[in-house]
Amino acid sequence: MRRPLIAANWKMHLGRADEAQALVRAMMPALSRIEQIEVAICPPFTVLHALFDVLRSSAIALGAQNMHSEDKGAHTGETSPLMLAGLCQYVILGHSERRAMGGTGDTDEAINRKVGASFAHGLIPILCVGEDSGQHERGDTDVFVRGQVESALQGVTPEQVASCVVAYEPIWAIGSGKAANPADANRTIGITIRGAVADRFGEEAAQAVRVLYGGSVTAASIAGFMAMPEIDGALVGGASLKPEFAELVAAAVPS
Numbered sequence: 001m002r003r004p005l006i007a008a009n010w011k012m013h014l015g016r017a018d019e020a021q022a023l024v025r026a027m028m029p030a031l032s033r034i035e036q037i038e039v040a041i042c043p044p045f046t047v048l049h050a051l052f053d054v055l056r057s058s059a060i061a062l063g064a065q066n067m068h069s070e071d072k073g074a075h076t077g078e079t080s081p082l083m084l085a086g087l088c089q090y091v092i093l094g095h096s097e098r099r100a101m102g103g104t105g106d107t108d109e110a111i112n113r114k115v116g117a118s119f120a121h122g123l124i125p126i127l128c129v130g131e132d133s134g135q136h137e138r139g140d141t142d143v144f145v146r147g148q149v150e151s152a153l154q155g156v157t158p159e160q161v162a163s164c165v166v167a168y169e170p171i172w173a174i175g176s177g178k179a180a181n182p183a184d185a186n187r188t189i190g191i192t193i194r195g196a197v198a199d200r201f202g203e204e205a206a207q208a209v210r211v212l213y214g215g216s217v218t219a220a221s222i223a224g225f226m227a228m229p230e231i232d233g234a235l236v237g238g239a240s241l242k243p244e245f246a247e248l249v250a251a252a253v254p255s
Contacts (some may be wrong), residue, residue: 006222042090045079091126129149129168180215
C-alpha cells in the first residue's frame, strides 16, 4: 500500500523564522494525531534551518522548493544538494512556476540532472509535471505529461523511481481556484504517469511510486481527490499557509 503524502508548498511566503515557526507550532498538535498520512512542509530556503529545529522530533518531514544539480561551484544564488542533505527529506523539482520563468534553466534536461542529484544525496524528489490550458484544450495532456515524466526519469533505476514522488499539477489549475475534476486527474495519473513509469521501469515500480495531485486543492475538495484509487495525496499551495491546513490533512484521511 502506498502511504498518502500531503506536501505544503509555501512558495515565496512565510520567509521569516518567527512566522514560519509560529505556523508550524500551531499546526503540530493536530497533525501529530493524523498517523495515516505523511505530511511534508516545503518552506522558503530562508527558514529551512529554523523549521528543522522545530520538526526534528516530529513525524513531519521537511522539503526544499528547488535545488541545483551540482554539489558546488560558481552558481550564484543557487542551493546545492550538499546543502540540503541531512536537512531535508524532500525537494520539489520542475514546478511549472519555475519551468515557465525565463532564465532559471529549468529545462527538461536540467530537471533530469536534478533528479539524479537528489537520489545521489538521499533526497526524495517531488517531480512536478502538468500541462497548460492550451495543451489541455487541444487534448495534448497525455503526450505532454508522458514526455515530461520520461525525460525527468532518464538514467535512474527502478528502485529509485519506486521511491520518488510525482506531483501532477495541471498548470491551468494552479492558483486559479479551479481544480481539475478528480476523475480526470485520476485518469491522467493512472494511465499517463503510471503508464509511462511501467513502460520504462516495470509494473512494480509504477505501482510503488506515489503520485500527488496539485492545483487549487482545498479542505473542501481534498476528499474527492483522495477517493480516487490512483491519487496518493496532494501538493498544496495557498491552502497550506494557515493553521487550517491541518483540517485539510484531516479531511484527506480515507473514510
